Structure formats: structure tokens, C-alpha cells
Amino acid sequence: MPAAFPSSVPTIPTAPLTARIRDALRAIVGEKGLIEDEHGMQPYVTDWRGLLVGGAGAVVRPGSTEEVSKVVRLCHQHGVAIVPQGGNTGLMGGATPWPAHTGILLSLGRMNRVFDVDPVGYAMTVEAGCVLQTLQETASQHDRFLPLSLGAQGSCMIGGNLSTNAGGVQVLRYGNARNLVLGLEVVLPNGDVWDGLRALKKDNTGYDLKHLFMGAEGTLGIITKAVLKLWPAPKDICTAWLAVRDPSAALEILSEAHAASEDNVGSCELMSRSAIDMILRHIPGVQDPLRADTPWYLLLEWSSARARRDGTEGMSEKMEQFLADQLEAGRVLDAAIGQSVGQSRNMWRIREGAAAASRAEGPGLSYDVSVAISKIPDFIDKGLKAVLDILPSIRPYPLGHIGDGNLHFSFMGPVGMDQQTLNQYTAAITRAVNDLVTSMGGSISAEHGIGIDKLDELSHYRSKTELDIMRTIKRALDPQNIMNPGKVLRV
Amino acid sequence: MPAAFPSSVPTIPTAPLTARIRDALRAIVGEKGLIEDEHGMQPYVTDWRGLLVGGAGAVVRPGSTEEVSKVVRLCHQHGVAIVPQGGNTGLMGGATPWPAHTGILLSLGRMNRVFDVDPVGYAMTVEAGCVLQTLQETASQHDRFLPLSLGAQGSCMIGGNLSTNAGGVQVLRYGNARNLVLGLEVVLPNGDVWDGLRALKKDNTGYDLKHLFMGAEGTLGIITKAVLKLWPAPKDICTAWLAVRDPSAALEILSEAHAASEDNVGSCELMSRSAIDMILRHIPGVQDPLRADTPWYLLLEWSSARARRDGTEGMSEKMEQFLADQLEAGRVLDAAIGQSVGQSRNMWRIREGAAAASRAEGPGLSYDVSVAISKIPDFIDKGLKAVLDILPSIRPYPLGHIGDGNLHFSFMGPVGMDQQTLNQYTAAITRAVNDLVTSMGGSISAEHGIGIDKLDELSHYRSKTELDIMRTIKRALDPQNIMNPGKVLRV
Incomplete structure (x- = not known):
């Protein structure tokens, strides 16, 4: 992994924070919203991997959209650059300033209100600084399900998840973060607030702006609120661990699992034997669900919103029948179905242990x-x-x-x-x-984004036409290049 | 319905087709790709409702992306405006030129190739001029399902469906047209071809351009190819017709149907008694499924990709149990389950008969x-x-x-x-x-778009900030305003 900033620094605006601007910032966000000492700023300007340490004139922590708007308007007037940040858990340095950055780091962490949960309409309106896990729990309290789920969920914030179009382990069924959104509120690079906070499943009135801001990694504006879609809470979950013939067999299994589960495939995670062995070496208390001596495994989870009723077929009966068919077809060599929450949890701990195990290895x-x-x-x-x-x-x-x-x-x-x-x-x-x-027509960053780390790779691998469209949009919406400069694109 | 062009005509470029440009067009698309006589052009410049009749210097029918690119580049060089058109079935005049239009109408109808169907990867690569119903049938031949379904499917084309982000009767489960797309190829206003034809479920490499072109009604570029997502073909479908207490009860029924069907709700269409009566008056051969004397009805369809097996619960058993519970709860007053394909088809003919019946009424x-x-x-x-x-x-x-x-x-x-x-x-x-x-925070055009008909309404109801962002994007990508001018926005 690149362990440092690219050697070629992009052009970023360098207007410094004057004493007058600092006073004006303080007047907007108050003392508690402004961090100016090096020690206090350190956790914000350091990326969570500890690989990148950037610069900042101040960390600004607004408490409302109105304050974000005023802060951005002030920066816009003075050409001060802004690095927006949520939970600071990104893997590509997108929320970390460049070392030469003398503008502000704008943290959304104080904006963590849930405004509305609508269980009948399956929607929830939230502020950008809400921690993902808190939102999952809020949905759950209303017997609803927010499917976005990823390793950093205890500290990442929804604004950052949307700005990076986060992925995770539920994408197969529910889509990426952008698919979970009905509406957005965004503060634009000039401080204007775009109120696109509509809870609408259908709205064909001009260009779809929300999809432009999602995945833009804060380079086109700052997401301040969102209306999120909710789903019925899963009530009947079956998790299985399969030793499979090879990756081709895994694909065929998945292809047939859609119908066999009645479109209830939740997750389908491929693991190599070497990944499992590494995880077993480093993650305490994890058990190998199958003592098979074959190189490829599949964690397959089916879930339904209908609770099991006596006398009817539940997910585990469907899974058993399916696995019998797949064993017969020679795609599955051996399989274990989680017979308890503990057993299923153990399978997930293996999958989720990869990151920590690789660090330990x-x-x-x-x-x-x-x-x-x-x-x-x-x-x-x-x-x-x-x-x-x-x-x-x-x-x-x-x-x-x-x-x-x-x-x-x-x-x-x-x-x-x-x-x-x-x-x-x-x-x-x-x-x-x-x-x-x-x-092979693939993507060099499937879910982690571009940030700083892949800036040069994006410009190497994407066509001039594609980069030109992106630059044209960036320049049109942020002509001063003050919004998260030097991320995603060299402008 | 507005029956004519708005009285205030937007600024549209008026460069006419000179003899030299006509020769150059002919050299690109050949004689068969160029229509210049009034009679031949008439079906293209008239919207399908017969309400709007626009102007055009010529109708150009390219046979490939390369030809589209050359035609657009030529127009770009000479400031000639372009109105792109698919099946010409839009309801808002988006594909109909303004009367003052002297440029070209570019029809995608000759570009109707299916390049690839990937049943294992659940994807299909197609050209913009493919008729929707042909694509549905192609998917079906591979035991897959393309869910986009709407009244005009026998003549509308996929490029137009994507450009307008079409809706239809399967949105509840599968999303709008934009949700069915993995990748796009687009010819930009300067003639450059953006190759975003990636068959990727995850790709976080910069701004999501495909969502910008979808729903833009051809004002930012011309969609020439798409990679569409496919789903497992439905094998077990249950259609029911419910007399319901009121619209609130309909929502509660839907809310509980998600779990009861194991997330297999396909459609949920509300009908008023007066709509049903009007349809029964005008559509021959349609039967009223329930002789109830109550003002509100629901067409509820559940479908699963798993074929029924003997001894297991199918969709109709689940539906029966659910309707019994809903009758008990007082939300459903009476209900009929389609016991045959004919009975289910009859329910759908009522729902789909509304447009024809209203014209007859x-x-x-x-x-x-x-x-x-x-x-x-x-x-x-x-x-x-x-x-x-x-x-x-x-x-x-x-x-x-x-x-x-x-x-x-x-x-x-x-x-x-x-x-x-x-x-x-x-x-x-x-x-x-x-x-x-x-x-109420709603949308004045949920699925039909803006086109010409709602141009003034959009500018009346959307905030200045939102209109400004749209105009900024339009001007940046199409500075000459040659791409479908005077649609969606007054620039």
C-alpha cells in the first residue's frame, strides 16, 4: 500500500487563516466549535491508518447546517480551502488534508441528530455526523433495517459513508450506500444550501443531483443531511459455510441461490483457505467451521423479513435443500449451517477478522x-x-x-x-x-474510493474524456477549487 | 393537460442546415440514414399524443456509435442543435423539437443490437435503439428478468427509457430505470464518446457520471449503449385484488406485506372505484374481480424466483394467510386471488386500461x-x-x-x-x-419527466439554488446549448 503522499503535490489553494477569519469562524461556531492547537487538531489531520499526516489552520466543528453554510460562505469569500470530515475512517486519505493545507478541516461530528423515523414510509431523516451503528440501532428500535454495514460502523459517520458511496457486506442485496438514499441536503462550495431532502422514491424533475454529490468525496460540496431508505428487519436468518470446488463453482452457487432462497440472498463472501488460516492464527476464539482441505470457501447468508412459523419452511430448511442439491452437483464439497447465533456469529468473525489479522501478520x-x-x-x-x-x-x-x-x-x-x-x-x-x-473492464477502486492514495492511478487508468467530464463538473461547481482540493482529481 | 407549447419560447440555437452540412451528414449516415422531406419527417417531429408538432432541418438516423459521434461533432462545429429521440413515446414532449428548431432530429432507432447476455453475471449489453419489449423477451429466453415494464413497452426504446429514468409498475421492487443500469456509453455534446460501459456492481472511481446522464432527457449527451442488470425470472406469481378500507389501510397493508411475502412484493397499485368503473365502461372483455361497493382497491402482486414445489408453501398460500390476517384487522374488506393466469391477467388489464379508457371517456x-x-x-x-x-x-x-x-x-x-x-x-x-x-415536499413529475410540458413548472417550483446547479452543469457540458435545447431547463 502507498505509505505516504504521492510525490507530486496537486495545485491546492493556499489562502491562510488570518486573525480576522479566525474571529469570524469563532463568531459562527463558538469556542467549542473551533480547535486551533496542534495537539487538539492531531486526531483530525491524521488518517486512521496513521500513514498520512496533513496540515490545517484550524478544525471547525459546526453544530448545524446553518453554521456549515456560514463557515463555507466565509471560506469562499476569502479563498480558504476546506477539507470535510466525518468519522475519519476512510482508507484512501480522502478526509485527510495535504501537508500544505492551510485552510480549515470541517468536522461534521457535532451534527448527529435523527430528525424523523417513518416506519410506514420506510425512511429516516438524519444529520451527516450520525455514527452508522447508532443509525442501525435506531432503525432496529422501530423494527426496521438500515442495511449499510461495514467494519468501521462503530465510528464512521453517515455523511462520510455517502460521500464515499460506501460498500460493505450487504451490497449484494441492498446496493451501495447511494442506493440507500432518497434525498440529500448539501452545502455547496459557495455556501448556498441545496435542499434536496425529499423523501421521494420517484422524482423525475431535472438532473439527479444527489447521485453527483454521493461518491464525490466532498470535492463538490458537503453533505449535511440525508433521507435514508429503510427495509423490514430480518427475522429469519440462515448462515452457512461452504467448502466449494473453485471460484467458478462459487459463482454458479450464487446464481442458483437467488431463486432457491426466493431472492433472499443477503451476503455471499468468498474466502481462500490461506485467508482463513491467517485469521485463525491471529483472531482469538474463532473456530474453523469446517475442517476441509480445499482452497476455497463461501460464507452464504440468506435472510427473510418473515419470522418462522411452525409448520412452514424457514430459511434453514431452504438452505439445507439447496446445499443438498449443490453437493449433488459437485459444486459444494462440504458445508456447515450455523445452528445457533453463536455459530453464525463465528462465521462472520472469520470474515470480519481479515483486516485485523493482516495487520497482525x-x-x-x-x-x-x-x-x-x-x-x-x-x-x-x-x-x-x-x-x-x-x-x-x-x-x-x-x-x-x-x-x-x-x-x-x-x-x-x-x-x-x-x-x-x-x-x-x-x-x-x-x-x-x-x-x-x-x-478486463474492471475498477481499480471498487468501494474504497480515490482520496489521495489513488489520485495518480485514476488519472492513469481513466480515459481523457472521462477525466475531462469530471474536471469540467468540478471547475463549474467549485471554480476556486476550495472544496477538498487535491482529492479524486488534479484540477 | 397542456395542449400546446408554452407561450414563452426559450432561447434555442438556430443555426440552419446548409447544403454543405447536409452533404456532410449524408456522407456519415448514407442515404438511408437521412430523411429530409416533410412527409418523411412528420412522425418524428410530432409527439405521440399528437399535441406538439415541432420543426427540424432533417431527421438523421445513424447506424452506430461512431456515426452518432461524427454527426454530433459536425453539429458541434457548426452550432447546429440536436434533438435526440428513441421510440418517441414520451409524455412531456422531451423528444419533440420546438417549432423554431432548424437543426437535426437524431433518431436512435437503427441502433438496436444486443451485444451480450450474461446469465451468470445477470447483465446484458445493448444499444440505445432496442425496443424495451424485445429486451424483456431476450432476457426471458435466458431465464432472466428485465424488470422495466410500462405501457409503451412495445415501441419505446431503452435509450429513451434511461434518458427519462422511466418508472412503471415494477419500481416498488426493482427501482426506477436508473437502478437497472451498470454502465453507459454516451456521446457528449462535442462528439466525444464517453465509454462508461462497465458491467460493474461496484466502482468508486470519481464522480458517478452515469446517473447524471440518466434522467437528463438528452440535454447533456446521447446515450448510445447500456449494460443493464438482470434478475432471476419470476416462477411463482400470485396476484390479488383487494377491496380496502381506505388509502391509509392500503399503506398499512403494504407495510406488512414486505415481511409476509418474504420481501417478494412485486407491485402494489391503488385504484379508485371511479377509475375501475371508467375502465369497465371502455375496455372490452374486462371483468370486475370483486363486486364490492367501496371506494378503494389494491392490486397486490407477489412473485418469487423459486418455482413451487409440492409440499412447500408457495406465494398463493402466503398470500391467503396474509389476506386472512388483513381481513381480521379490518384493513381488507374483501379480496380475490387470481386462480389462473387469465384471472391475474384480467386484474392487470384493469390497471393498464386506465390510459386508453380515459382517452375514450x-x-x-x-x-x-x-x-x-x-x-x-x-x-x-x-x-x-x-x-x-x-x-x-x-x-x-x-x-x-x-x-x-x-x-x-x-x-x-x-x-x-x-x-x-x-x-x-x-x-x-x-x-x-x-x-x-x-x-408536502413532493414532486410535480414523479416519472414522466419535464420535457417541454413542465419546463415552466419546474422553474416555478424548484429553488433558485437547485436550478442554478442544473444550469451550471448544463452550461459546463454543453456551452453552445445544442443538445436538446429548450428542454428541462431554460438555460
Whole structure:
């Protein structure tokens, strides 16, 4: 992984915070909303991986949309650049300022109100600084389900999730973060507030602006509120762990699972034996659900909003029948169905333990890529070969959201190799992986975004036409380039 | 309904087609791709309702993306305006030129190839001029389902469906047209081709451009190809016809239907008794499924991709149990379940007969509006009162996609009143309906778009901030305003 800022710094506006601007900021957000000392600012300007440490003239923490609007208007008047930030859990440095940044870091963390939960209309109106897990719990208290679910949910904030169009383990069924949104409120680079906070499933009145701001990583404006869609709470969940013949079989299993589950496939996560072994080495208390000696596994979860009734078929009966058919067809070699919440939880702990285990294991590399679902087996074959050609002793442990065509194509460094030595191979491996992804019509950043880390890769791999459209939009909406400058695009 | 062009004509570029440009067009698309005589052009410049007749220097029918690109580049060089058109079935005049238009009408109808169907990856790559019903059938031949379904499906084309973000009767479960798309290819106003034809479920690499072109009604570029998502083909469908207590009960029924059907609600269409009676009067061979004397009905359809197996619960058993519970709760007064394909088809013929029946009935008015789902009952009460206050003898027949918060809020003129007399009330009624919709946070065009018909209403009801963002984007991407000028926005 790139462990530092790209060497070529993009043009970013450098208007500093004068004493007058600081006074004006204080007048808007009050003392409690302004952090100016280095120590206080440090957690905000450091990305959570600890890899990037940026600069800032001040951290500003507004308490309302009105305050955000006033702060942005002030910055706009003085050409002061703004880095918006939610829970600061991004993986690409999108919420971390460049070291040369002398403007403000605008944290949404104080704006954490839930305004409305509408269980009949399956919608919820919230402020950008709400922590994702809190929103999941709020929905649950109303017997509803907010499907967005990812590792950082205890600290990431919904505004950041939407700005990065977060993915996670429920995308297969419910879509990316952008699919969970009915309406948005956004503060524009000139301080104007766009009130698109409509709770409408259908609205064909001009350009769809909300989809433009989602995934823009704060470069076109600051998301301050959202109307989120809700779903019925799952009541009957069946989690299974399958040893599968190979990734092709995994795809065929998924393809047939849609119908067999009556369109109730919730998650379908591919794991390699090497990933599982690494996780078992490092995550205490986790059990291997199947002692099989085969390289590929699938965590398959089906869930229904209908509670089981006696005498009717529940999810686990459907799953049992399905797995019997798949064993018969030779796609599944062995399988275990979670017979208790504890057993199902254990399967999920394996899947979710990958990030922590890889940190404990030592130096490594990981690529968050996607291809068309049906190309996954071919990508795995060719990708492993390309990387092993460069560094034969590297230890692959691929895993990922196979139902989304999204692999975390991951590698532990060779046994005994230190980070510095591994770094010598990183550029070549990254290029090989991304060249392959691109040649297969895939994406070099399936869910983690661009931020700072992939700025140069985006400009290398996307067509001039595509980059031109993006730049044209950025320049039109933020002509001063004050909104999260030097992220996503070099303008 | 507005029966003519708005009196105030927007600024549209007027560069005429010179003989040299005509020769250049002919060199690109050949004789068969160029229509220059008035008679030949007439079907293209007339909107399908027959209400609007526009002008054009020529109709150009390219056979490939490359030809579209060359034609647009030529027009861009000479400031010639372009009106893109698919099946010409839009309801708002979006594909009809203004009378003063002297540029070209670009028809996508010759571009109707299906390039790829990927059943395992649940995706299909198609050209813009494919007729929707042909694509539905193609998907079906691969045991897959393309859910977009609407009245004009026998002649509308997928490029137009995506450009207008079409709705229809499957939105509740599958989303609007934009939700069915993985990737797009678009010819930009300068003739450049944006290749965003990626078959990816996840791709967080910069701004989401596809959502910008979808719903833009051809004002930002011409969609030439798309990768569409497919779903498992439905195998077990249950259609029911319910007499319900009132619209509030309909919402509660829907809210509980999600769980009871295991998230398999396909459609939920509200019908008024007066709508049903009108349809029974005019559509031959249609039977009333329930002889109830109550004002509100619901067409509820559940469908599953799992074929029924003996001894297991199918959709109709689940529906029966559910309707028994709802009768018990007093929300459903009486109900009929379709016991055969013919009975189910009859229910759908009633729902789909509304448009034809209203034309046969005589003069009328209809508004395609949406509000948050939970506000539908309140909207119906207040909306009926507001309209009846203006014209007490008007005959309401509301119906619509209640699960989407989308009503076709429709009225037959008073018995014996001619169109001209009704027209005298139209402006006041339209204003009353749209004011109410707006005051409730709703949309004045839920699925039909803006086109020409609602140009002035959009600019009246949307905030200056929102219109400014749209205009900024339009001017940035199409600075000459040659791409479908005078639609959606006055630039």
C-alpha cells in the first residue's frame, strides 16, 4: 500500500487563516466549535491508518447546517480551502488534508441528530455526523433495517459513508450506500444550501443531483443531511459455510441461490483457505467451521423479513435443500449451517477478522478491485499468476464480496521479508494488478474510493474524456477549487 | 393537460442546415440514414399524443456509435442543435423539437443490437435503439428478468427509457430505470464518446457520471449503449385484488406485506372505484374481480424466483394467510386471488386500461405526482378538496403506484363539458395540485419527466439554488446549448 503522499503535490489553494477569519469562524461556531492547537487538531489531520499526516489552520466543528453554510460562505469569500470530515475512517486519505493545507478541516461530528423515523414510509431523516451503528440501532428500535454495514460502523459517520458511496457486506442485496438514499441536503462550495431532502422514491424533475454529490468525496460540496431508505428487519436468518470446488463453482452457487432462497440472498463472501488460516492464527476464539482441505470457501447468508412459523419452511430448511442439491452437483464439497447465533456469529468473525489479522501478520499488500461478476475466476487466475511472477514467495490470501464482483485481492509479504524490502516490489505489483483489472473492464477502486492514495492511478487508468467530464463538473461547481482540493482529481 | 407549447419560447440555437452540412451528414449516415422531406419527417417531429408538432432541418438516423459521434461533432462545429429521440413515446414532449428548431432530429432507432447476455453475471449489453419489449423477451429466453415494464413497452426504446429514468409498475421492487443500469456509453455534446460501459456492481472511481446522464432527457449527451442488470425470472406469481378500507389501510397493508411475502412484493397499485368503473365502461372483455361497493382497491402482486414445489408453501398460500390476517384487522374488506393466469391477467388489464379508457371517456386532466409514501392519504384528501373547490362537478379517478408514493392524480371532465370549457379551469387546477405537492415536499413529475410540458413548472417550483446547479452543469457540458435545447431547463 502507498505509505505516504504521492510525490507530486496537486495545485491546492493556499489562502491562510488570518486573525480576522479566525474571529469570524469563532463568531459562527463558538469556542467549542473551533480547535486551533496542534495537539487538539492531531486526531483530525491524521488518517486512521496513521500513514498520512496533513496540515490545517484550524478544525471547525459546526453544530448545524446553518453554521456549515456560514463557515463555507466565509471560506469562499476569502479563498480558504476546506477539507470535510466525518468519522475519519476512510482508507484512501480522502478526509485527510495535504501537508500544505492551510485552510480549515470541517468536522461534521457535532451534527448527529435523527430528525424523523417513518416506519410506514420506510425512511429516516438524519444529520451527516450520525455514527452508522447508532443509525442501525435506531432503525432496529422501530423494527426496521438500515442495511449499510461495514467494519468501521462503530465510528464512521453517515455523511462520510455517502460521500464515499460506501460498500460493505450487504451490497449484494441492498446496493451501495447511494442506493440507500432518497434525498440529500448539501452545502455547496459557495455556501448556498441545496435542499434536496425529499423523501421521494420517484422524482423525475431535472438532473439527479444527489447521485453527483454521493461518491464525490466532498470535492463538490458537503453533505449535511440525508433521507435514508429503510427495509423490514430480518427475522429469519440462515448462515452457512461452504467448502466449494473453485471460484467458478462459487459463482454458479450464487446464481442458483437467488431463486432457491426466493431472492433472499443477503451476503455471499468468498474466502481462500490461506485467508482463513491467517485469521485463525491471529483472531482469538474463532473456530474453523469446517475442517476441509480445499482452497476455497463461501460464507452464504440468506435472510427473510418473515419470522418462522411452525409448520412452514424457514430459511434453514431452504438452505439445507439447496446445499443438498449443490453437493449433488459437485459444486459444494462440504458445508456447515450455523445452528445457533453463536455459530453464525463465528462465521462472520472469520470474515470480519481479515483486516485485523493482516495487520497482525506483518507487511502486506491489498487491492480493492472489481470486475464483472462472471469474470472473477479468470481474474483470480491471471492476477495470481501476474503477482507471483513478480514475487514468487509472496503469500496470496484473496477474499471478497463475490456477489458484487468485488475482490479484496490481498497478499502477505514473503515469510521474513520486512516492509522496506516488500516496498521495492509494490509499484510493479500494483501496476500489474491494475493493468489486468483495466484490461478486463474492471475498477481499480471498487468501494474504497480515490482520496489521495489513488489520485495518480485514476488519472492513469481513466480515459481523457472521462477525466475531462469530471474536471469540467468540478471547475463549474467549485471554480476556486476550495472544496477538498487535491482529492479524486488534479484540477 | 397542456395542449400546446408554452407561450414563452426559450432561447434555442438556430443555426440552419446548409447544403454543405447536409452533404456532410449524408456522407456519415448514407442515404438511408437521412430523411429530409416533410412527409418523411412528420412522425418524428410530432409527439405521440399528437399535441406538439415541432420543426427540424432533417431527421438523421445513424447506424452506430461512431456515426452518432461524427454527426454530433459536425453539429458541434457548426452550432447546429440536436434533438435526440428513441421510440418517441414520451409524455412531456422531451423528444419533440420546438417549432423554431432548424437543426437535426437524431433518431436512435437503427441502433438496436444486443451485444451480450450474461446469465451468470445477470447483465446484458445493448444499444440505445432496442425496443424495451424485445429486451424483456431476450432476457426471458435466458431465464432472466428485465424488470422495466410500462405501457409503451412495445415501441419505446431503452435509450429513451434511461434518458427519462422511466418508472412503471415494477419500481416498488426493482427501482426506477436508473437502478437497472451498470454502465453507459454516451456521446457528449462535442462528439466525444464517453465509454462508461462497465458491467460493474461496484466502482468508486470519481464522480458517478452515469446517473447524471440518466434522467437528463438528452440535454447533456446521447446515450448510445447500456449494460443493464438482470434478475432471476419470476416462477411463482400470485396476484390479488383487494377491496380496502381506505388509502391509509392500503399503506398499512403494504407495510406488512414486505415481511409476509418474504420481501417478494412485486407491485402494489391503488385504484379508485371511479377509475375501475371508467375502465369497465371502455375496455372490452374486462371483468370486475370483486363486486364490492367501496371506494378503494389494491392490486397486490407477489412473485418469487423459486418455482413451487409440492409440499412447500408457495406465494398463493402466503398470500391467503396474509389476506386472512388483513381481513381480521379490518384493513381488507374483501379480496380475490387470481386462480389462473387469465384471472391475474384480467386484474392487470384493469390497471393498464386506465390510459386508453380515459382517452375514450373524453376530456380530462391528470397529474403524475409523488409524495413520501406515508403522506399519500393526506395528499389525496387535500388534493381532492382543492380541485373540487375549483370545479365541483369534475370527476376524480385517482390511481397509482402507491408503493412508490406515486399517484396518477386524474380527473374526467364534468359530464357534458367540452375540452375548451375544461381548459378554462386547467391553469387553476394545475396550480392548486402542484402547490399542494410542493408544500408536502413532493414532486410535480414523479416519472414522466419535464420535457417541454413542465419546463415552466419546474422553474416555478424548484429553488433558485437547485436550478442554478442544473444550469451550471448544463452550461459546463454543453456551452453552445445544442443538445436538446429548450428542454428541462431554460438555460
